[in-house]
Each structure stands twice: as C-alpha cells, then as structure tokens.
Amino acid sequence: MSKEITARSEDYSKWYNDLVVKGGLADYSAVRGCMVIKPYGYALWEAMRDVLDSKFKETGHQNAYFPLFIPKSFLSKEAAHVEGFAKECAVVTHYRLKNDPNGGGVVVDPEAKLEEELIVRPTSETIIWNTYKDWIQSYRDLPLLINQWANVVRWEMRTRLFLRTAEFLWQEGHTAHATAEEAIAETEQMLHIYAEFAEQYMAVPVIRGVKTASERFAGAVNTYCVEALMQDGKALQAGTSHFLGQNFAKAFDVQFSNKENKLDYVWATSWGVSTRLIGGLIMVHSDDQGLVLPPRIAPLQVVIVPIYKGADQKTALDEKVNGIVAELKKAGIRVKYDDSDNNRPGWKFAEYEMKGVPVRIAIGARDLENNVAEVARRDTKEKMSLSLDGLAGRIGELLEEIQQHLFTKAKTYRDEHITRVDNFEEFQKVLDEKTGFVSAHWDGTAETEEKIKELTKATIRCIPLDNPQEAGTCVLTGKPSKERVLFARAY
Amino acid sequence: MSKEITARSEDYSKWYNDLVVKGGLADYSAVRGCMVIKPYGYALWEAMRDVLDSKFKETGHQNAYFPLFIPKSFLSKEAAHVEGFAKECAVVTHYRLKNDPNGGGVVVDPEAKLEEELIVRPTSETIIWNTYKDWIQSYRDLPLLINQWANVVRWEMRTRLFLRTAEFLWQEGHTAHATAEEAIAETEQMLHIYAEFAEQYMAVPVIRGVKTASERFAGAVNTYCVEALMQDGKALQAGTSHFLGQNFAKAFDVQFSNKENKLDYVWATSWGVSTRLIGGLIMVHSDDQGLVLPPRIAPLQVVIVPIYKGADQKTALDEKVNGIVAELKKAGIRVKYDDSDNNRPGWKFAEYEMKGVPVRIAIGARDLENNVAEVARRDTKEKMSLSLDGLAGRIGELLEEIQQHLFTKAKTYRDEHITRVDNFEEFQKVLDEKTGFVSAHWDGTAETEEKIKELTKATIRCIPLDNPQEAGTCVLTGKPSKERVLFARAY
Structure with a gap:
C-alpha cells in the first residue's frame, strides 16, 4: 500500500x-514553517475547541x-516579554506592493x-492590556474574564507539524482582577480545566505543576502547567496558565479604584492551549x-463498511444500514x-485504521x-x-x-515512567535507557538547572502541585533540597 | 445619561x-484601522457563524x-488578482527584532x-490553489468543498467599524469541480445560502444578482452577490459568490484526469461573508x-429586570424569577x-434597549x-x-x-425604495432625494457605468437574477438596452 x-x-x-500527513490531519505549506490543517485535522481541532469553549463559558x-x-513599541513595554518574543517574530514594515518600474514584477x-x-502577534498580552486600560476604571469593572480564539506567529527555526510551527491556532485567556488572591485562584482554576480536558476528553494523563523561574512565560510571576508523557518517553507541555502579577498593568498603566476608593494596579492572568495539543x-x-483517537x-466515532457482491445484496444492506445509521445518530454518535x-x-479497513476511527462495523x-x-475496536484491535x-446502545457503551x-x-x-533517582549516574541512565520523568532533588538554583540541561538535555518540567516536602540532596551538586522536582x- | x-x-x-461603541459591539484599537471586537459583538458574530457553519456542513x-x-510571487500569478490586492496589503519583510546597539530600543x-x-492574506485563493495542486489528480478527488474561518487584512485607508477595517474576520469557501456547470451550480447554491441566512436569520431582505464586469472580484469570471438596503438609502453588499472559471487552476497549474482519462484544468468557486455583515x-x-437585534x-433574547424595595421583596422575586429563567432556558431561549x-x-432598561435585547421582562x-x-418589545416598544x-411559550412566540x-x-x-426611472434627471433626483435603489436601463458598457459613477456616486449594485428582459434606452446615453439594472x- 502507498500509505505505509x-x-x-x-x-x-x-x-x-x-x-500526520497520511492520516490526513495536516501538511506543510509553501510558506516556510506554516502548516495547512486539512479537513480531518481541523474537525479534530473543532471538537477540542468546542469542549474547551463551553468550559470557559x-x-x-x-x-x-x-x-x-x-505595534513594536507595545511589545517593548514589558522588559521580560520583549526579551522572550523579539527574537522570532514576523515584522510588517510596508503596506503596499507596486509594479517594478524596471520590469522586476511586483515589488x-x-x-x-x-x-x-507592526509585529504579527506571538501572544496578545500587550495589545490586550493596552485595551484594558480603557475598559477598567473601578473594582466594579472587575473581574474581566476574556478569551480569544486566534492565530499567532512565532518564527521558529526548526518546525514540526502541530508541535512547533511558525503559525499556529490557539486560545488565549486574559483576565483582570482586583486582588492577587483572586488572580491566583483564576490561574489555578484554568489549569484544572486544562487538566480535566486532557484527561477526560483527550484521554491523556497529565501532571499539574508549576514551572521553575527559568521556564516561566516571559512576563509572568508564576507559570502553572500540565505535562504529559509521549510514547518515546519525552514530555510535552499540554497547557500553561500564568499568574502575571501586576507586570502588564504597570507596563500599560492599568489602575482601578478599589472599594476603599484608592488607586491600585490590576492583577492579571493569561492561559492558553494550542493546536500543539493535537x-x-x-x-x-x-x-x-496509524492514528488512535479517543x-x-x-x-468520526464509527464507520460502517458494507461487504457485498452485486446490486441485490447492496440494496438489502443499504436498507438495514440506513436504519442503523439513523439509530446511531439519534444516540448522538x-x-x-x-x-x-x-x-x-x-482498502477501507486500512484507511479507517490509519485515521484512528474508534469503532469499525x-x-x-x-x-x-x-x-x-x-x-472492531481500533484501540485493542479486538473483533466481536x-x-x-x-446495536446503538452497545456501541455507545463500547465508545466509553x-x-x-x-x-x-x-x-x-506514564506512571511506570516516573522514576525516583538519588544520584546523577542513575539520573543519566534513566533518561537514556528507561526514559520518562525523573523525580529528583535539585538545589533550587538556575545554575544547576542549566548545568543539568547541558549535560543531559533534560529540563525541569514542573514542580508538581501538592508536592510532598522531603529533605534530600541535589542530584548534581549535593546541596540540600526540600522537595523533588x-x-x-x-x- | 453618558450613553446618549x-x-x-x-x-x-x-x-x-x-x-457600535456604546452598544458594546466593537471599538477602534491602537493599531490603525484595526478594531477590537468586544464580547457582545463577538457573541453576535459567533451566533451568525454557527448558523452559517451548519449550513455549509x-x-x-x-x-x-x-x-x-x-508568498509575494503567489499573489502575482493571477494577473487580475494581484492588480486587485497589491495596492493595499500588509507586507512582512523581516523575522526578528533586536536591541539597537545605539540605544534606540528594539529595532x-x-x-x-x-x-x-510575505503578504498577510487579503483573501486565500492563491495559497489555497497552490495547495490544491497536490490534492487533486483525478475526477475522483472532485468536487473538493472546503471552507475556512479566518482573519484577513486589506490596508484600507478610510476605515469604519465593521464596515471597512484593515483586519476583519470572515469565512472563505474555495471549491474545485470537474465541470463549469458544476462550479456554477455551486456558486449559485452558496449565493442562495447567503440570501436565506440574511433574510431568515438577520431579517435583512436582499436582492440576488450578478455584478457587472467592473465590479467583479479580482480574478473571477462572474461574481454573484446579495445586496441589502440601509436606512439611509445606501446599499450594502452582504455576501459574494464567485465563479472563477479555470483562472486559478491555470495560474497554479491544477489539472485533473477526467473520466475520459484526459487532462483538464479544474473549475473553481470562492465565496465569503465577513464581520461587515454586522x-x-x-x-x-x-x-x-440603540441597537435592534433580530x-x-x-x-441575549430576553432580559429580566426585578423591581423591588428591600430584601424580602427581592427574595420573593428571586424565587419566582429563577423558575421563569429555568423555564425559558428549557425552551432554548x-x-x-x-x-x-x-x-x-x-438604568438597566436604557442599557438593554441600547443593546437591542428583543424582549425585556x-x-x-x-x-x-x-x-x-x-x-416590552424592543422593536415596536409595545408593552404588555x-x-x-x-410565560415561556408566549415569549417563544413573541420572539418569532x-x-x-x-x-x-x-x-x-426596501421595496418602497426601488424606483424605476427612465431619464437621467429623474435618476439624479431619486438618488439625491428619495435615495435607495434605482432601476434603470444601461447600455452595457464600462464607460457609461464609470461616467454615471462620476456624475452621481452611484454604482451598479447588481443585475438581478431572473431579471425581466425589457427593451429600453440607456438612462445616460440613450443607447439601446435589453434590461434594467x-x-x-x-x-
């Protein structure tokens, strides 16, 4: 088969x-680093988007x-933010083309x-906080709870379909609050929504945690994340939720009069997931x-393939199957x-297997x-x-x-691939051989984190929420540590 | 009131x-010609999008x-197309910013x-037909029926919220067919979907027609449109559907082997509506x-405002109203x-009147x-x-x-503002005084069309579909004409 x-x-x-390509999800385009999301891939994104959108609402x-x-000047207003995004962004410098007077075509x-x-947005904190300045005067205008579904552009040099593309689709929530406590509660709420979505809909177990300072979003006070484990033992960040403190409010001078009628800067969060989830x-x-989709x-949850010889058999099958289709649709399948x-x-069996349709009849x-x-079940390949x-009732149960x-x-x-290690030799060995997450003590310094990354290509994915406190010594430096990461x- | x-x-x-601004639909942003669509305006767009999306599916x-x-070179491949869009487009020339070594900030x-x-898409025919080249080999790959919801950018010099903005949201359908007949049928089908959407959902009556050659989409063989009439007697194009012939297939060399196993160029359509509809x-x-929304x-279809003094009255009202709300929601309101x-x-009465909520209780x-x-009905201001x-049943009927x-x-x-005129003096007079559509004979030349535009600022909005054939003489030149436009x- 050509689709091997x-x-x-x-x-x-x-x-x-x-x-990705043969399953009909996406393909590279003629524009460097940008993908075309094909109908089957886009339908998957729509299904994911619809669930998330209703959870947000x-x-x-x-x-x-x-x-x-x-505007370029906006990006520059928050120091860490511009540092994080200026190096890889698409810059619009002109607003017109014309015919080359020297015959060189359109120039x-x-x-x-x-x-x-103008910078094509890599993320929208700056343009949004510049707008919020006009929307927020008093504590009565808060909280402001806004989300945007949009395309963003980050000029990545090495790209991979869905995982890292110059343009991608995402949602970005941007909320404004009267107190730090409220903003932190929002940050955590959205992290839990991402985690529940990943686990209950994508069937992807995730670890909830916070990033170390060096892995934080550019401009955040604290970055929460959900981390998933791939079949090759590498981790993938499946969503982030940032507590931005008053950084953007200060950069864009967004103040409000609080209940005591005093002026204060607004507290912010932002949070997002993207087509990277796919x-x-x-x-x-x-x-x-091929694909296996939850x-x-x-x-498409169920595909029905008729097997027949001649028009008579086909007619008899059609009649019966149309009834089954109606029954399944009525059950919301x-x-x-x-x-x-x-x-x-x-050919059809192979095609739908490739496309990851959960049930084939x-x-x-x-x-x-x-x-x-x-x-036939796609996941276990079991036939019954x-x-x-x-049938509709049984298929509904089977899908669950x-x-x-x-x-x-x-x-x-995932659970089998979280390994506790207590010395650096073992640390390297687990990463190379067993792969997955390594739970180890770390001395809390950015230097050690960077050194470990240089030596092993491993980064601190997160400090899990509700992490047990446990005295130990850093796996690299031997310095004291209070918890594993x-x-x-x-x- | 501040919201007058x-x-x-x-x-x-x-x-x-x-x-637009006080009704909370949209506002200008810090970026020239670009708007911020505020939550209420975006919810309206979502409602419109959802209906259209299901009709497309x-x-x-x-x-x-x-x-x-x-890529700039793509835009140039179809001669009329580049002519139409090159003059006002956002051009990306660089992919990085850096700190100015001379201390001038980020440059x-x-x-x-x-x-x-790279050009920020003003419309996507070129990038899409470049992609279709890889997707279409045989008549079995046709028809290809694709739609995209996206943002586009046209660098308009004079902008107005929703009506004409540098960036806007829209959908663009791009279909590929084996024959001209099929493509024309698709073009017409989509025009009718737009017309039905405008009339049945937006409650906006439209005239279905085709554009004259000079008003056609850049690259189209024929442009169909739906035209609506505003309260100031000016027309607004509320959707277009283009038969593109083989123009883009030839520009991007998209050929297919037909049933006779011969190579032929693919036939195309494109069609779109945008946030301009709002x-x-x-x-x-x-x-x-204020606003009046269908x-x-x-x-929001219904708002309920309680009128009370003191906590006891409020508690009694809450109990009753919560039941009514549940009942209305159950009825899908x-x-x-x-x-x-x-x-x-x-204050609330004025606010919801401003926002055009159809029914206030x-x-x-x-x-x-x-x-x-x-x-209270928002449209007639009648109270009952x-x-x-x-109540829920009655409210449902009232909304209808x-x-x-x-x-x-x-x-x-609209019907009162379609005026048949037979001489140029009357033509000008109707445009100036009565306003609206003028149904008149035209000699069929681009020169006359242009001359009339210069003299009156009126354009030919369309040649209606199923236009009665009627001999007459051009309102400007007196030359023979076969139909009114x-x-x-x-x-």
Missing part, C-alpha cells in the same frame, strides 16, 4: 510525521477578538513604509497502523456509512441473515460479533470503554 | 458609530485552515530579512434608542436575570401578587402585561413575531 507507515521502533520522528468567560498586529513600494513597524494526542495513543473528540464503490473493503450478506455485524438489535481504556493504558505507561527530555 | 446616542436625522454616520463542505501568509534586525516578502445588520434595524441571532444592585431599573412585587409580568403561567416583524418592516422599506450609492 514507518514503525515507531524504526524512526519515531518519521512515524509521527507519517501519521461555564466558568464565566466571554470571547472577544483583538488585532492581529502589535514592495518603498514609499509605503509604516512609521512604526501533536501530543497523536503521540500518546497511536500505533504502527472517542469523545474523534471527528458521529457515524459514516462508507458505501463508496471506488475502493474495496480491505463491517456487515455482509451472511451477517444480515444472522442479524449480526462484525464490530454483535446483534443488530440494540475505549475512552476509558485509552486513558488507563496511557496512565499506566520532575525532570524529562521534552518536545 | 446621536439621532439618525442629525448625523447618520455618528449614530452608527455610537451604536449540511451542503457537504468541510472546514480547513491555510497559512496566514502568502528591526536588518540581518533577518526574508528572501521573499454593520449591515445594525443599519437595517436599529433606531435612535431574536434568532441576538446573543437565551435569557439573563439582571439582579445586580449596582444600577437602578431605569420587568417584574415587581405587585406583579407577583397578580401573577403577571410587564413584557402577561400571565406568568405559560419580532423576527418576522423586523423582516417585514425592512422589506417594506439596479443602481445605488453604496457602502
């Missing part, structure tokens, strides 16, 4: 790329839309130069036959009856006689013969079983 | 701007996402100059008290109980005793006392009545 996939054991990175957030462009018109360059989703569940966010005659059943003439269908009576099984399997793998190599 | 609105009769343009279209950037790094400039919606229905897309104590009932202590509520028994009334009122106004001054 590289095995994970052979080349993990190529396996990943094969799944349930917790009182409203969507809005802010400009794509950020930039030098007379249409902008007075101030990369993580793929790497947690899929196998050498039912709750799979664009996303189902497709693929009766196209372009391809043979074997095959029905032939003899099945009709016996009032059964062959039902099920009665056509009450698959959802739970994917989570349990991923969690077992989680190290891993990461995407 | 300029009257239409005083300054129509200022009235419009007041509604029902007709077999899938969403996808293509890059924000278009563009001259060493990070792109080899080829501007039209406002101008068709609203009045000097119930089917109003973010978007309702808010505004029991905030920051503002008095009178006020309930006081005496109403409770009588088991009634005061219900309704029994609390079965309002929806129909808005459409009928707008259609009556619709002229108007337009946004």
Whole structure:
C-alpha cells in the first residue's frame, strides 16, 4: 500500500510525521514553517475547541477578538516579554506592493513604509492590556474574564507539524482582577480545566505543576502547567496558565479604584492551549497502523463498511444500514456509512485504521441473515460479533470503554515512567535507557538547572502541585533540597 | 445619561458609530484601522457563524485552515488578482527584532530579512490553489468543498467599524469541480445560502444578482452577490459568490484526469461573508434608542429586570424569577436575570434597549401578587402585561413575531425604495432625494457605468437574477438596452 507507515521502533520522528500527513490531519505549506490543517485535522481541532469553549463559558468567560498586529513599541513595554518574543517574530514594515518600474514584477513600494513597524502577534498580552486600560476604571469593572480564539506567529527555526510551527491556532485567556488572591485562584482554576480536558476528553494523563523561574512565560510571576508523557518517553507541555502579577498593568498603566476608593494596579492572568495539543494526542495513543483517537473528540466515532457482491445484496444492506445509521445518530454518535464503490473493503479497513476511527462495523450478506455485524475496536484491535438489535446502545457503551481504556493504558505507561533517582549516574541512565520523568532533588538554583540541561538535555518540567516536602540532596551538586522536582527530555 | 446616542436625522454616520461603541459591539484599537471586537459583538458574530457553519456542513463542505501568509510571487500569478490586492496589503519583510546597539530600543534586525516578502492574506485563493495542486489528480478527488474561518487584512485607508477595517474576520469557501456547470451550480447554491441566512436569520431582505464586469472580484469570471438596503438609502453588499472559471487552476497549474482519462484544468468557486455583515445588520434595524437585534441571532433574547424595595421583596422575586429563567432556558431561549444592585431599573432598561435585547421582562412585587409580568418589545416598544403561567411559550412566540416583524418592516422599506426611472434627471433626483435603489436601463458598457459613477456616486449594485428582459434606452446615453439594472450609492 502507498500509505505505509514507518514503525515507531524504526524512526519515531518519521512515524509521527507519517501519521500526520497520511492520516490526513495536516501538511506543510509553501510558506516556510506554516502548516495547512486539512479537513480531518481541523474537525479534530473543532471538537477540542468546542469542549474547551463551553468550559470557559461555564466558568464565566466571554470571547472577544483583538488585532492581529502589535505595534513594536507595545511589545517593548514589558522588559521580560520583549526579551522572550523579539527574537522570532514576523515584522510588517510596508503596506503596499507596486509594479517594478524596471520590469522586476511586483515589488514592495518603498514609499509605503509604516512609521512604526507592526509585529504579527506571538501572544496578545500587550495589545490586550493596552485595551484594558480603557475598559477598567473601578473594582466594579472587575473581574474581566476574556478569551480569544486566534492565530499567532512565532518564527521558529526548526518546525514540526502541530508541535512547533511558525503559525499556529490557539486560545488565549486574559483576565483582570482586583486582588492577587483572586488572580491566583483564576490561574489555578484554568489549569484544572486544562487538566480535566486532557484527561477526560483527550484521554491523556497529565501532571499539574508549576514551572521553575527559568521556564516561566516571559512576563509572568508564576507559570502553572500540565505535562504529559509521549510514547518515546519525552514530555510535552499540554497547557500553561500564568499568574502575571501586576507586570502588564504597570507596563500599560492599568489602575482601578478599589472599594476603599484608592488607586491600585490590576492583577492579571493569561492561559492558553494550542493546536500543539493535537501533536501530543497523536503521540500518546497511536500505533504502527496509524492514528488512535479517543472517542469523545474523534471527528468520526464509527464507520460502517458494507461487504457485498452485486446490486441485490447492496440494496438489502443499504436498507438495514440506513436504519442503523439513523439509530446511531439519534444516540448522538458521529457515524459514516462508507458505501463508496471506488475502493474495496480491505482498502477501507486500512484507511479507517490509519485515521484512528474508534469503532469499525463491517456487515455482509451472511451477517444480515444472522442479524449480526462484525464490530472492531481500533484501540485493542479486538473483533466481536454483535446483534443488530440494540446495536446503538452497545456501541455507545463500547465508545466509553475505549475512552476509558485509552486513558488507563496511557496512565499506566506514564506512571511506570516516573522514576525516583538519588544520584546523577542513575539520573543519566534513566533518561537514556528507561526514559520518562525523573523525580529528583535539585538545589533550587538556575545554575544547576542549566548545568543539568547541558549535560543531559533534560529540563525541569514542573514542580508538581501538592508536592510532598522531603529533605534530600541535589542530584548534581549535593546541596540540600526540600522537595523533588520532575525532570524529562521534552518536545 | 453618558450613553446618549446621536439621532439618525442629525448625523447618520455618528449614530452608527455610537451604536457600535456604546452598544458594546466593537471599538477602534491602537493599531490603525484595526478594531477590537468586544464580547457582545463577538457573541453576535459567533451566533451568525454557527448558523452559517451548519449550513455549509449540511451542503457537504468541510472546514480547513491555510497559512496566514502568502508568498509575494503567489499573489502575482493571477494577473487580475494581484492588480486587485497589491495596492493595499500588509507586507512582512523581516523575522526578528533586536536591541539597537545605539540605544534606540528594539529595532528591526536588518540581518533577518526574508528572501521573499510575505503578504498577510487579503483573501486565500492563491495559497489555497497552490495547495490544491497536490490534492487533486483525478475526477475522483472532485468536487473538493472546503471552507475556512479566518482573519484577513486589506490596508484600507478610510476605515469604519465593521464596515471597512484593515483586519476583519470572515469565512472563505474555495471549491474545485470537474465541470463549469458544476462550479456554477455551486456558486449559485452558496449565493442562495447567503440570501436565506440574511433574510431568515438577520431579517435583512436582499436582492440576488450578478455584478457587472467592473465590479467583479479580482480574478473571477462572474461574481454573484446579495445586496441589502440601509436606512439611509445606501446599499450594502452582504455576501459574494464567485465563479472563477479555470483562472486559478491555470495560474497554479491544477489539472485533473477526467473520466475520459484526459487532462483538464479544474473549475473553481470562492465565496465569503465577513464581520461587515454586522454593520449591515445594525443599519437595517436599529433606531435612535440603540441597537435592534433580530431574536434568532441576538446573543441575549430576553432580559429580566426585578423591581423591588428591600430584601424580602427581592427574595420573593428571586424565587419566582429563577423558575421563569429555568423555564425559558428549557425552551432554548437565551435569557439573563439582571439582579445586580449596582444600577437602578431605569438604568438597566436604557442599557438593554441600547443593546437591542428583543424582549425585556420587568417584574415587581405587585406583579407577583397578580401573577403577571410587564413584557416590552424592543422593536415596536409595545408593552404588555402577561400571565406568568405559560410565560415561556408566549415569549417563544413573541420572539418569532419580532423576527418576522423586523423582516417585514425592512422589506417594506426596501421595496418602497426601488424606483424605476427612465431619464437621467429623474435618476439624479431619486438618488439625491428619495435615495435607495434605482432601476434603470444601461447600455452595457464600462464607460457609461464609470461616467454615471462620476456624475452621481452611484454604482451598479447588481443585475438581478431572473431579471425581466425589457427593451429600453440607456438612462445616460440613450443607447439601446435589453434590461434594467439596479443602481445605488453604496457602502
């Protein structure tokens, strides 16, 4: 078959790329580092977006839309922020093209130069806080709970589909509060929403924690994160939620009069997840036959493939299957009856296996006689013969079983790949051989963190929330430590 | 009140701007020509988007996402297209900022100059047809029915909130077909979807037609449009659907092998509506008290304002109103109980009137005793006392009545403002005094069309579909004509 996939054991990175491209999720475009999200990939993103969007709205957030462009001077107002984003950003300098008088085709018109360059947003804190200045005067205007679904651009030099692209889609929440306590509570609330989404919908177990100072978002006081583990033993950050303190309020002079009628700077949070999540989703569940998608966010949950010879058998099958399709749809199940005659059943089986459709139903003439269908699970590859009576109910249960099984399997793998180590030799050995998270003591300094990264390519993924306090000594320096942190190599 | 609105009769343009800003829909941003869509405006866009998106999906279209950037050379491949868009586009020339060694803050790094400039998409035909080249080989790959929800940028010099902004949100459909007939049928189908959406959801009556050659989309063979009439008698284009022939297929060399196994160029369509629709919606229905929104897309359909003195009355009201809210929500009605104590009932009445909420319910202590509520329609300002028994059912009917009334009122106004004229003096007089559409004979030449535009500022809005054929003479030149066309001054 032309759609053969590289095995994970052979080349993990190529396996990943094969799944994305051959599974019909995305592909590179003619624009360096930018991807085209194909219909199947976009449907997956829509399913994820819809769940998150309703969770945001349930917790009182409203969507809005802010400009794509950020004046260069805005980016510069928060010192750490500009440091973090200036090195890789798309800069708009002109607003017109013209015909080259020397016959060189269409060229930039030098007379249409902008007075101030515009940056294509890499994130929107600066343009949003400049706007909030007009929206917030009093404590009565707070909290302000806004989210934006948008595209952003970061000029990454090395790109990988979904995981790291110059342009990506995301949501970014930006909230404003009267007190630090409230802002911190919001930061934590959104982290838990991300964690619940990852676990309950993506079937991806995550560790909730906070970043060390050197891994913080540029401009944040504290960055919370959820970290997931991929099948190659590398970690992937699956969402971040930042407590921004009063940094952006001060940079953009956003003050409010509090209940005591005194002026104070507003407290801020921001939080986001992106199309990067799709990369993580793929790497947690899929196998050498293709994608494996969790039912709750799979664009297509069930595919039905008819097996027949001749028009009479087809007609009989159609009649029965149309009833089943209606029944499944009524039960809220996303189902497709693929009766196209372009391809043979074997081709279709491979295609839907590649696309990770959770349940495949095959029905032939003899099945009709016996009032059964062959039902195959994508996750375990188990096949079973099920009665056509009450099929929709059984399929609904099966989808839930698959959802739970994917989570349990991923969690077992993840839990087996958190290794406590107490010396640096073991630390390196675990990273190289067993892979996964390493739980180790660290002396709390950025120097040691950097040194460990140089030596092992592992970073501190997070200090888990509710981390047990335990006296120990740093795995590299032997200096005293009060708690273990989680190290891993990461995407 | 601080939120006073300029009257239409005083300054129509200022009235419009007041509604957008004070109604909480949008505002200008710090970036020239770019707007911030505020939560209430974005909720309106979401409601419109959701209806359109489901109509696109029902007709077999899938969403996808293509890059924000278009290489300059792509834009140049279709001659008419580059002519149409090169004059006002945002050009990315660099990919990095750096600290000015001379202490001038953050500046563009001259060493990070792109080899080829990138244009921020003003529309996506070029990048999409460059991609379709890889997706289409055979007639089996056709039709390809794709839609994209995205932001686009056109560097307009004179901007107005929603109506004309440098950045706007829109959807753009891009389809590929094996035959011209199929592509034309698609173009027409999408035009009808736009027309039905405008009339049934926005309550905006539209005329379906085709553009003259000089008003066509840059690169189209034929442009279909829906045209609406605003309260100031000016027309607004509320959606376009283009038959692109083989122009883009030829520019990007997209060929397919047809059923006879011969190579042929693919036939194309594109179609779009944007946040501009919100501007039209406002101008068709609203009045000097504020926005008037049609119930089917109003973010909030019903607001309930309690009128009470003291905590006891409030408790009694809360209990009853919470039941009503639950009942309304169960009936699928978007309702808010505004029991905030920051503002008095009178302030709230004015606020929700300004925001165009279709139905306001006020309930006081005496109403409770009588088991009634005061219900006010935003459109007619009619007030009625309704029994609390079965209120949800009655409100549901009322919302439908309002929806129909808005459409009928707008259609009556529109129909009264289509004037047949047969000489140029009358033509000018109608445009100046009565305003609206002028139905007149035209000799079919671009020269006459241009001359009329110079003399009157009116353009040919469209040649209506199914236009009656009628011999006549051109209103300007007296040359023979076979049909009337619709002229108007337009946004």
